Amino acid sequence: xxxxxxxxxxxxxxxxxxxxxxxxxxxxxxxxxxxxxxxxxxxxxxxxxxxxxxxxxxxxxxxxxxxxxxxxxxxxxxxxxxxxxxxxxxxxxxxxxxxxxxxxxxxxxxxxxxxxxxxxxxxxxxxxxxxxxxxxx
Numbered sequence: 001x002x003x004x005x006x007x008x009x010x011x012x013x014x015x016x017x018x019x020x021x022x023x024x025x026x027x028x029x030x031x032x033x034x035x036x037x038x039x040x041x042x043x044x045x046x047x048x049x050x051x052x053x054x055x056x057x058x059x060x061x062x063x064x065x066x067x068x069x070x071x072x073x074x075x076x077x078x079x080x081x082x083x084x085x086x087x088x089x090x091x092x093x094x095x096x097x098x099x100x101x102x103x104x105x106x107x108x109x110x111x112x113x114x115x116x117x118x119x120x121x122x123x124x125x126x127x128x129x130x131x132x133x134x135x136x137x
Contacts, residue, residue, distance in 0.1 A: 010121045012052060012064030017115040019067055020047045024108045031099040034087040042097045044073035073098065 023045050033042035050068040075098040083092030 006125050007122060009064045010118045010125065012066065013118040014115060014122070016047075016049055016065040016067055017111045017118065019070075020049075021108060021111040021115065023047050023070060024104050024111060027097075027099055028101065028104045028108070031097060031101060031104075034085070034094055034096060041077045041095045042099075044075070044097055044099050045070050046073060 027044050030042035036042055047067055048069045048071060049065050051063040052066040053063040077095035078098050079093040079095055081092055082088055082094045085094045088094050
C-alpha cells in the first residue's frame with residue numbers, strides 16, 4: 001500500500017466517525033422527544049461500520065471504512081407516569097426514548113477520539129509525502 005492509499009483509508013474513517021458523532025448528537029438532542037412524525041417516541045439510532053473491500057485479498061491492499069447502515073434501536077420506550085402531559089395515554093403514562101445520556105456521551109467521546117487519531121494519521125502521511133518530495137529536490 002502506498003501513502004496515498006493510507007490517506008484514502010484515513011479520510012474514509014474521518015467521514016465515518018463524523019457521521020457517528022452526528023448520529024450520537026441527534027440521539028442526545030432527542031432524548032426527551034415523545035412524539036415524532038412516524039408516531040411514538042424518538043428511536044435511538046446506531047451506526048454500523050463495515051469495510052469498503054468485499055474480501056480478504058482486496059482488504060490486504062488497504063481497506064477503508066464505510067457506513068453500511070444506520071439502524072434504529074429496537075428496545076421498548078421508557079414509560080413515565082405524567083398524566084398532565086399532552087402525549088399521555090389513557091392510563092397517564094408517557095413513552096420516552098430509551099436513551100442513556102452516559103452511554104451517548106461515551107459514544108461521542110469515542111467517535112471524537114477516533115476522529116482525532118485519524119486526523120493525526122492524515123497529518124503524519126502528509127508530512128511523509130512532503131519529506132519524500134524534499135528528497136527528490
